[in-house]
Amino acid sequence: MPNSQPPIPNxxxxxxxxxxxASGAVLAFFSLLLIEQADYQHAFWLMYLAVVIDxxxxxxxxxxxxxxxxxxxxxxxxxxxxxxxxYVLVPSLLLIRAGLLPQNDALWxxxxxxxxxxxxxxxxxxxxxxxxxxxxxxxxxxxxxYLFVMQTPRWLNAFLILVFSALVFVPIKYLYPSxxxxxxxxxxxxxxxxxxxxxxxxxxxxxxxALLVYSSxxxxxxxxxxxxxxxxxxx
Numbered sequence: 001m002p003n004s005q006p007p008i009p010n011x012x013x014x015x016x017x018x019x020x021x022a023s024g025a026v027l028a029f030f031s032l033l034l035i036e037q038a039d040y041q042h043a044f045w046l047m048y049l050a051v052v053i054d055x056x057x058x059x060x061x062x063x064x065x066x067x068x069x070x071x072x073x074x075x076x077x078x079x080x081x082x083x084x085x086x087y088v089l090v091p092s093l094l095l096i097r098a099g100l101l102p103q104n105d106a107l108w109x110x111x112x113x114x115x116x117x118x119x120x121x122x123x124x125x126x127x128x129x130x131x132x133x134x135x136x137x138x139x140x141x142x143x144x145x146y147l148f149v150m151q152t153p154r155w156l157n158a159f160l161i162l163v164f165s166a167l168v169f170v171p172i173k174y175l176y177p178s179x180x181x182x183x184x185x186x187x188x189x190x191x192x193x194x195x196x197x198x199x200x201x202x203x204x205x206x207x208x209x210a211l212l213v214y215s216s217x218x219x220x221x222x223x224x225x226x227x228x229x230x231x232x233x234x235x
Contacts, residue, residue, distance in 0.1 A: 006069050014066040021057045021078055024050050028085035035090070035097050040148065041205040043094065047141050048202060050086040051195075054079070055178060080121050083138070088117040091144035095161070100147050102154045109158050113140045116168040131181055132173035136164050142220065149201060149213055173234070174227040183226060194219035 027050045034043035057079070061067070066075055095101055095110045102109070117138040120126060125134050143164060147157045177187045197216040201208040 010065070011069055014064045014069040017057060017060045017064045017066050018070070018073065018075060018078065020053060020060065021075065021082060024053050024082035024086055027053070028082070028090050031086070031090045032093060035094050038097065040094070040098060041202060043090075044145065044202045044205070047086065047090060047145070048198065050082075051141070054083060054086070058178065084117065084121055087138050087141050088113055091140040094144045094148065095157070098144075098148055100144070100154065100157050101161070102158055105158065109161055112161060112165040113138070116165040120168040127176065128173060131176045131179040133176055134171055134173060135169060136167035136172075137174050138168065140164075145198070146213075146217070146220075149205070149208060172227065172231045175223060175230075177223075182230065187223070187226075190219045190222060 027046045031043045031046045031050070034040070034046065061075055066073075092110045092113050096106050116136075117140070120135050120138055123134060128134055143160065146152075147160070175183070175187055177184075177191050180187055194216055197212060201213055201216060204212070
């Protein structure tokens, strides 16, 4: 009678992928500690590493066949928990501690991403069947990063936070860079270049090169404009 149990090495590899994903929670914890110590540069290093893990763990999970080997463990739920910590909670605290919001309104404005993204993450089609994000995909780490680096006026920061919070509830489909059915090659290429530029900006903190900062905005602008253009075509 054939053995129905999967090989032990394969099981170990599958669990290691889950451990790799779960390490994002540790990064979020240490990021919070660094933000409390006003060590924003090192906090951004950890936030960047969390994005690298998030961008790669899905591919590793598919190659290791984790859903097939450990069907009773919900890796998608684990990923959502980690993403909420790193993409919502950590940047929300940074908005307050770095003084990026109007002082008298900082707490309730910083709470908006927490509430909006709690809704966004719990949609059954937060990631649609055709591989898009539904509603603004809670990239608060990127929003907070640019507000910090560019030192934009606090009133403008507050306005942008409220606008993006509202966009979480608007059912527009946004590109899912690593799995997008359209422009995937271009998006991944531009995203890789952008990632290298962000690394350079973090390295140059607290006074990054202004040309580098503004040039790095090309990819976020491409991402938003392409997503809105695709939504308009569907309409």
